[in-house]
Structures are given as C-alpha cells and as structure tokens.
Amino acid sequence: MPEFVTFSRNVFIPVTNICRNHCGYCTFRRDAGHPEARLMNISEIRQILEKGEKAGCTEALFVFGEYAEEVPEYLLELEKLGYSSTVEYVADLCELAIEIGLLPHTNAGILTQHELEILKPLNISMGLMLETTAELKAHSESPGKAPSTRIEMIRTAGKLQIPFTTGILVGIGETKADRKRSLNVIADMHREFGHIQEVIIQNFMPKPDTPMADHAPPSKEEMIETVSIAREILPDDVAVQVAPNLIDPYILIKAGASDLGGVSPTTIDWINPEAEWPDVIELQRMTKEIELRERLPIYPQHIKKGWYSSNLSDLIETLTDKNGFKRKQQ
Numbered sequence: 621m622p623e624f625v626t627f628s629r630n631v632f633i634p635v636t637n638i639c640r641n642h643c644g645y646c647t648f649r650r651d652a653g654h655p656e657a658r659l660m661n662i663s664e665i666r667q668i669l670e671k672g673e674k675a676g677c678t679e680a681l682f683v684f685g686e687y688a689e690e691v692p693e694y695l696l697e698l699e700k701l702g703y704s705s706t707v708e709y710v711a712d713l714c715e716l717a718i719e720i721g722l723l724p725h726t727n728a729g730i731l732t733q734h735e736l737e738i739l740k741p742l743n744i745s746m747g748l749m750l751e752t753t754a755e756l757k758a759h760s761e762s763p764g765k766a767p768s769t770r771i772e773m774i775r776t777a778g779k780l781q782i783p784f785t786t787g788i789l790v791g792i793g794e795t796k797a798d799r800k801r802s803l804n805v806i807a808d809m810h811r812e813f814g815h816i817q818e819v820i821i822q823n824f825m826p827k828p829d830t831p832m833a834d835h836a837p838p839s840k841e842e843m844i845e846t847v848s849i850a851r852e853i854l855p856d857d858v859a860v861q862v863a864p865n866l867i868d869p870y871i872l873i874k875a876g877a878s879d880l881g882g883v884s885p886t887t888i889d890w891i892n893p894e895a896e897w898p899d900v901i902e903l904q905r906m907t908k909e910i911e912l913r914e915r916l917p918i919y920p921q922h923i924k925k926g927w928y929s930s931n932l933s934d935l936i937e938t939l940t941d942k943n944g945f946k947r948k949q950q
C-alpha cells in the first residue's frame with residue numbers, strides 16, 4: 621500500500637456544453653438551440669472562481685465541448701461576448717482565474733499546436749482523455765475521438781512541455797487488449813516527452829436517455845485488474861488516478877492507484893452530475909489508514925523542472941510547500 625494518495629481541490633467550470641461530437645454515453649453535450657445549451661459568461665465564471673478561491677481551491681478546471689466553433693449558433697453567442705474564437709475566450713478566462721488566485725487547467729477537447737501554444741503560458745497543466753486506441757461504436761459519430769487525432773494532440777502537448785492529464789474510459793466496448801494498447805501508447809509518449817502527470821482510469825457509467833443506456837458498466841474486478849495493469853505499464857513517475865465519486869477508491873489504491881483527482885467543495889461533476897464529490901473528511905474515511913495529501917494541478921516533479929510560465933510563478937510560490945505539494949493553510 622502507498623504511504624499516501626494525492627488529490628486536488630478544484631472548481632469545475634463547464635464553459636460550454638455545445639460539442640461537435642456525439643459520444644454514445646454522453647449526457648453533457650447539448651445541441652445549439654436546446655434550452656440547456658450554454659456558453660457561460662465572464663460574470664458567471666468570476667463568481668464561481670471567487671467562491672472556489674475562498675473555499676481553498678487551487679485549480680480552475682475549464683471544460684468545453686469540442687470545437688463548438690463548428691456550430692454557427694455558438695459562434696454568434698461567442699461574438700456577443702466579444703470574442704471571435706474559443707481560444708481567445710479561454711485565454712481571458714485563464715487570466716481571470718490567475719488574477720483571482722487559481723491555477724488554470726483547460727480541457728477543451730482537440731486543440732491545434734497553435735492553440736496549445738497560445739494557452740500554454742496561461743495554464744499550469746492541460747488535459748485530454750485518450751479514452752481508447754480502439755475504433756468503437758461509442759465514437760462512431762465523434763470525429764474528435766479518432767485515436768490518431770487524440771494521440772497527435774497529446775504528443776504535441778509533450779513537445780511543448782505542457783504538464784498533462786490523460787486517461788482511458790473503461791467499459792465502452794473495448795477489450796482488455798485494447799486497454800493495454802492504450803496504456804502502452806500513453807507510456808511511450810511519456811517516455812519520449814516526460815509530460816504525463818496522471819492517467820485517469822475512469823469507469824464508464826451508463827446514463828438514461830443515451831444510446832449506451834443499456835450497456836453494462838465494467839465490474840469491480842475489471843476495474844481492479846485495469847488499475848493494476850496500468851500501474852505495471854506506466855512509468856513510476858506517472859500517477860494512476862481514479863475517481864472517488866464513481867467507485868470505491870480503497871480497493872483501487874490497493875491495486876496501484878495513487879491519485880484521486882480533483883474534488884470540488886463548491887461545484888458539481890458536470891460530466892457525472894448524479895455522482896456527488898466526497899468532501900475531504902469523507903475522502904479520508906474512504907482511504908482509511910492511507911494519508912491524503914493535497915497537491916496542485918501541477919505535480920511536484922513538473923514544478924521542480926520549472927514547467928510553468930512566469931505568469932504562474934507567484935501563485936506557485938504562494939501555494940506550494942517545500943516538497944511541491946499544497947502548502948497547508950495557516
């Protein structure tokens with residue numbers, strides 16, 4: 621068993637739920653024109669950031685549907701906010717988060733090298749789930765889920781030295797061999813570029829009113845096996861992350877998980893809104909005798925390597941202890 625497991629405190633900001641993809645399990649996306657389709661404005665986002673900062677969060681997690689710009693109605697809404705591209709808007713949101721005292725982490729789906737270059741100096745880390753290297757029915761209407769496209773973006777983030785989160789989604793129709801292949805691809809990218817901080821092993825959860833509503837979720841045994849395979853395949857400096865609001869983390873820590881991802885005291889998990897985040901006391905109860913250690917959305921090894929821009933250095937200095945974890949509040 622590990623001596624400790626890590627987690628971070630974040631605010632989850634679903635900036636837009638308009639998305640060009642149609643994944644078979646998704647309840648997050650909305651079509652333009654749907655009453656729940658949204659593009660959040662700056663004042664709504666400012667309120668969330670300020671509340672999170674007061675609650676002790678260190679991470680502003682900005683989440684987007686992918687390339688909503690392909691949807692004309694979205695572009696019109698963006699223009700009303702004064703922006704001509706999503707990346708321009710994200711850059712301003714990141715600056716706002718930094719001003720308020722939170723470290724931005726953006727997951728906006730597929731981004732080009734040019735877009736990553738714009739966002740790198742304003743993000744402490746970024747993310748994109750690989751999900752799987754297999755071609756699956758779940759992704760048949762999702763051009764952005766083509767494995768080669770996702771691998772290319774994760775590689776580009778590596779070339780740019782962006783501390784990075786990725787992961788696999790378990791139980792969406794892939795085989796055990798597919799899972800191993802996906803994890804090996806991630807491990808190889810990390811060996812080449814050294815940028816992967818954590819790999820999420822996320823269990824698929826069937827949701828009502830989706831094409832995969834009747835598709836069985838992975839069993840507890842499959843999850844234990846996948847976490848243990850991940851631990852074997854991934855280099856030692858890459859954390860295996862599991863989501864404590866989706867599955868009992870203790871059995872997975874025993875199998876090799878070492879990180880519990882971001883939990884939020886002030887916002888919900890917009891991807892799995894039915895699954896409440898545990899608070900820190902509950903998290904410690906779940907992990908039993910294993911110490912919980914709070915980290916930032918950048919891991920100690922990347923702080924040590926100086927993989928962050930001068931825009932973020934004051935915040936890093938204020939928020940970290942001498943080992944690169946979150947400084948304890950006085």
Ligand code: SF4
Nearest residue numbers: 639641642643646649
């Ligand atoms: S890319 Fe993300 S938001 Fe878009 S449909 Fe797939 S899971 Fe949903």
